[in-house]
Amino acid sequence: MTTTTATYDPGLIDMTNEANKKIKVLLELRPALDGFAGIPQEVRLLFRGLRKIESVDIEGLLQTSHRRLARGTSDTGFFRKKISAARRYNRISNVIISMAEKPYRNVLDIIMDYFQKRAEVASLQISMVSGFGKIKLTRFESKSFEDFTWRTIFSKTLPASDFSLVAPANHRVCSVPWHTLHTVGLSTLNWRSTPKYPKLDTKGFDIFIGQTPYPARVDPDTAYVIRYHDAIPIFMPHTISDKSLHQATHFYAMMSNVKSGAWFACVSEATRQDLIRIFPEVTDRAVTIHNMVAHHYFLENSAFERVPGIIRSRLYEGDPSKGIELLPKFFSLREKENFYKRSLGDKHFKYLLIVSTIEPRKNHTRLLAAWEVLKADVDPDLKLVVVGTLGWEHSSITKAFSSWIDRGDLFMLNAVPAPDLRVLYRHAAATVCPSLGEGFDFSGVESMASGGITIASDIPVHREVYEDAAEYFDPYATMSLVKALKKVLYEEGAQQEQEQMRQRGGEVSSRYLPEQIIPQWERFAERVVAERKSIKSSTTTVFEEKNSSVSST
Structure with missing residues (x-):
């Protein structure tokens, strides 16, 4: 399948950086503080990729969703003097502590912190009204804090x-x-038709990359780039948690980003088209640079015997403190051992795999229903392995899982490291990606890269990313998934079909390797900086011409 290529085309521009000058990039790292897969994974891979580009000098932006972080180091301040090495280390150490708890400080620090908070609030209020206030960014120096x-x-x-x-x-x-x-x-909507967000002091950086719509403005000399993952909060708000808040924060921050002249680097062409549907004016500022598949995922001749051990060691217990228990109840250790010996003892048992957060949009119940049909009609020994954390409104899904968990036919896993996940992908009868909506969907590509079989819902992004390397089904029809599974796994010619899918999957997944994606980011960064300089130069010329005209008059 040939995709629409708004994917970044190097032929659009032919330029190099100024001699020996690197492009300074600030990348938001907030999502990387949590989670294994999805956006957190993509942020880590992007940071790594940008670090490998010689023409780029990248730093991360440390920020949490709700906790106020301690200040890092700065060579300027209230007393405008450099602090000692000891106090510098103490500052960085307190930043780390503030991510989990409030650091202990002396009375003077507490007083200064109080006034700083008051000044910060006042500064944010000023920035809402006048646009002059800026949020100062302090430094986190990683030397001695690499762990x-x-x-x-x-x-x-x-x-x-x-x-x-x-x-x-x-x-x-x-x-x-x-x-x-x-x-x-959002508070500015009380007196404005469009929101006005605080400004980050990004002076000195050529590019700031925010993840998803970012709720701030940047320095005029800094090019603004949004890594846009999906428009699900806009087009599928019924599938997300905190619907009203999530939709509003997404839409209005994106409106602000568009108004600020931001570029949008979309994770798929499907996501780019959704963005343009909402804001057609960003067509020329929106490009497609696909996500990278981690280099953990590759074809290896791992032994199937590793699978039972991985399942046993990564079983998801849930959250017993909240009454969420996802394991069978055993009266003794011997009973537990016998249960898993019976359930996983067959050296060649067959299983379907799904790797995704447990929430309604991911469509687990459709897979469960199709799997139940297959067990009843074709293969009573077929297992189901579910890898993922509990998301919103998961109770109805986990309740449907519970009886099968108790029988030893369904296993829920969590926090599975990539080397183990690679083994699960390789030996699964198939990895099923049944989602109703996605921005990219890593699991299908990871499965292909690991030598696995991918069966996916027939949605635009899957068709774009997986092309003809997957078998597709209607995500709203259980029997459509049953038919796809039977075709690939059980019908005459299934073995040949699987070999063709594995071969094609290796070809398709190789397009998302870092060595294929990183050069696209390098060319994109050069283009963004060049156009920023061009705009700035044009503005300066117009200003000088006006001044010259006034002087002549």
Whole structure:
């Protein structure tokens, strides 16, 4: 299948950076602080990819959704003097602590912090009304704190071999929480038709990359880029949690980004087309740069015997404190061992795999219904392995799972590291991607890269990303999925069909390797900076011509 290529075309521009001058990029890292897959994974891979570009000098923006972070280091301040090395280390250490709890400080620090908070609120209010207030970004110097940056931000996605590449990178700290920025912007709707968000002091950076619509403005000399993942909060608000708030924060922040002249680097052409439907004026500022598949996923001759051990070690217990228990109840350790020996003892048992957050949009119940039909009509020994964390409105899904969990036919796993997930992909009868809506969907590509079979819902983004390497089905029809599974797994010629899918899957998934995607980011960054300079130069020329005209008069 040939996709619409608004994917970045290097032929559109032919330029190089100024001699020995790197493009300074600030990348929002907030999503990377949580989760394994999806956007958190993409953020880590993007940071790694940009670190590998010689013409780019990248720092991350440290910010949390709700917690106010301690200030990092700065060479300027109230007393305008440099702090000692000891106090510098203490500042960075307190930033780390503030991500989990309030750091202990002396009385003077507490007083200064109080006035800083008051000044910060006043500054944000001024920025809403006048646009002159800026949120100062302080420094997080990673030297001596590499263990923190590695384990907190990067290790859930990147291999240990990337430690020296990403762990020493420095970052900036935005003390104001992301959610506060949204609240401040939305509050201006009380007297404005379009929201006005606070401004980050990004002076010195050529490009700022925010994840999803970002609730702030940037310095005029900084090019604004939004990594746009999907428009689900707009077109499918019924499928998300906190519907009203989530939809409003997404839409109005995006409206502000568009008004600010931001570029949009979309994760798929399907996502780009959704964006243009909402804001046609960004057509020329929206490009498609697909997500990268992590280099954890590749074809290897792993032994099937590893699968039962992975399932046992990664079983998801749920949250017993909230009454969410996802494991059978056993009276003794011996009973537990016998149960899993019976359930996983067959060295060649067959299983379907789904890797996705447990929430309604991901369509787990459709897969469950199709799997039940297959067990009843074709293969009573077929297992179902579900990998993913609990999302919103998961109770009806986990309730439907519970009886099969108790029988030892369905296994829910969580926090599965990529090397183990690679094995599960490789040996699954098929990885099923049944979602009703996605921006990209990593699992199908990861399955293909690992030598697995992918069966996916027939939605535009799947057709674009997976092309003809997957078998498709109607996500609203159970029997359509049953038919697809039978065709690929059980009908005459299924073995040949699987071999063709594996071969084609390897070809398609290779398009999303870092070495294919990183050059697109490099060319895009050069284009954005060049056009920013061109606009600035034109503005300066017009201003000088006006001044010259006034002087002549």
